[in-house]
Amino acid sequence: MTPSSSIAAPGATPAHEEHHDHHPSYLVDGTTIKSWLLTVDHKRIGLMFLFWVLLFFLVGGIFALLIRLELLTPGPTIMDAMTYNRTFTLHGLVMIFLFMIPAIPAVFGNFMLPLMLGAKDVAFPRLNLLSLYIYLTGAMLALWGMLNGGLDTGWTFYTPYSAHTTTTVAPVLFGAFIIGFSSIVTGINFIVTTHTMRAPGITWFKMPLFVWAIYATSCIQVLATPVIGLLLVLVTVENLFGFGMFDPARGGDPVLFQHLFWFYSHPAVYIMVLPAFGVMSEIVSAFSRKNIFGYRAVAYSSLGIAFVGFFAWGHHMFVSGQSTFAGGLFGVLTMLVGVFTAIKVFNWVGTVYKGAVDFKTPFAYFCGFLFFTVFGGMTGIALGTTSLDIPWHDTYFVVAHFHFIMVGATIMAFLAAIHYWFPKMFGRMYHEGWGLVSAALIILGFNATFIPQFLLGNNGMPRRYYEYPERFQALNVASTAGASLLAFGFVIIAMYLAYALFYGRVAGNNPWRSKGYEWLTESPPPTHNFVGPQPTYPEEPHFYVDPKKAEVPDAV
């Protein structure tokens, strides 16, 4: 049942109590291992993705801590230079290809998209399961390569070095190539689902904003991933057989490699961050108890970012020898991304304004997210200015900038999504106090980690260096201390969420009294999402207050 529906919602009552006993939740409908491993239920697939994605987040996080420990002192601390090179490469590869890209789309997209569209499943459930196994195959191959030597090229594996290094490049790159297929399959699945599976009543402009964000993300996944797939194969071939495609000694052009690489890898940033924007659009409305401000602007700006994101890749190559004219052009196009992001930020703030804010854990993460997005975005605009980028290029300033966006925005949204949808997914509630404490720790720890890195970069410390001069030590120690705080925050979250999974109090169907479509069914949902006939959706997804009635008392 839909509790606390202030406005009558005829038909939006999918679950009926007399069916209750006959329709177990998706969690207990089949308890054998086979029923999980071979399931085609999007919710179970989402959960399995969650398990693996968290595991790889742990792996990537351990690499990050190792890097920070090594940089605690100016000289060698805990590892030799070659191990350090491998460590930062693996940190980047694991975090980007194994964690960040599938994190929100494959976990929460998978789980929520059909629920938000009033569908029983995604359009191609078996392909959905396949994408999980493709992902795992690629991940295992990449991990095998990492354990058998690892590679020291940085996650960007620029040629010609990646073609000549003696470390094991080929299996890792081929693993990443396979993971790309998983990303493509997920993207196709979500686009087709959005086009064909919307329930009666859910028109394009009545879709929840998370769906818009996932849709835009899927478009990028489908259009950009094949290019890096090809590139990964070419570099693998180059590394194994020496075809010379990007080898300057044989007439090849390494800058061409960089163009193709960033043609994917820049839009990939939006694969990571657009779903985060989507999550936040849901949360800001639900916890401000207020209709989203400027629904269409938020929806269109997702598509705008996806579109403009394809034309900004050159800003990674300001010092690679591309023409000044191209540099200027890419600089301007980069700033257009800032325009669309600013539209979103403005609308989120507009949503909170005069809302009845319910300051729960997801909203705490929203606050952190807003700070990181604004500062990460503004430093991004600064970096997109050619004249400023040249001194900052390949310094810790860039490292801090993209961590602000990729970790700051995306991880905040990932954590917010876990906390917001935890009762939806598991039907249980975590401890709110611990949630707020760990959110505070994480936001503080994150700032303490990366603000020193902004300063380091501005003082000229280059990225990826094993040693640094004495005068940079204080800031490096601060950064490492911040990273420890961050790690501590994650440990607390892992503990109370694991506890809540088994012993948390039963949450009820809609503990947040959210108007999101996904909350209209039971929590956790039954196997086919709804019991009884196809529900219809007469209300808007972010409809908390009737604007006609709400404006009257305030109109002084």
Next chain:
Amino acid sequence: MQSSASTAGAPAAPVPRLAMHFASLEVQDNAARLGMWLFLTTEILLFAGLFICYGVYRFLFPEAWAASSRSLDLTLGTVNTVVLITSSLTAALAVHYAKTGKNKAVAVQIFLTLLMAIGFLVIKYFEYHHKFEIGTLPGRYYFYEGIQLPGAPMYFTVYFCATALHGLHVVIGMVVLAFAMVRALRKGDFGPNNYTMVELGSMYWHLVDLVWIFLFPLLYLV
């Protein structure tokens, strides 16, 4: 064969299977078709990367490109183009017969398509074999005396990457079509309501054909 048009409220339709999460067969077929179009888009972008490499290196080494292109066997290339375009016709005819439920004809047309695909691969094999003999090979394997221009090995890097990737797609397309052929023979259940499998296989085959139509002039007719 099933002849009545599928409607939203027809759960009893025995052929083909309506998955539980779709509202109607029409939606299900539309979803499959849209998914295939999106997949074809990704394939085009996959080749687009190679075409960009081609464009850049042709711009850098125009003489080597022209000379290397001459060293290819234009006759074999043309024959292969004709073979592949004809195979697209038979693939399209297979869809036509699937729509009208003539399963025998579907199998025959797909069989002809597969024969031509094998013909294409055999001709390609002879072309490759010749290159391995005279030494027009990629990168550091290049040992052909006839063309000693900078960039000639690069031409063959692009040539081999592009044709090998295309050849792989030919093989994948053959496997997909072979499944449809076996189904037409064994079950024979293609009909007005159930031809999506043949249609999608055929769409993929047309893409393979289309890529070759671009590769042929780019590689052979510089």
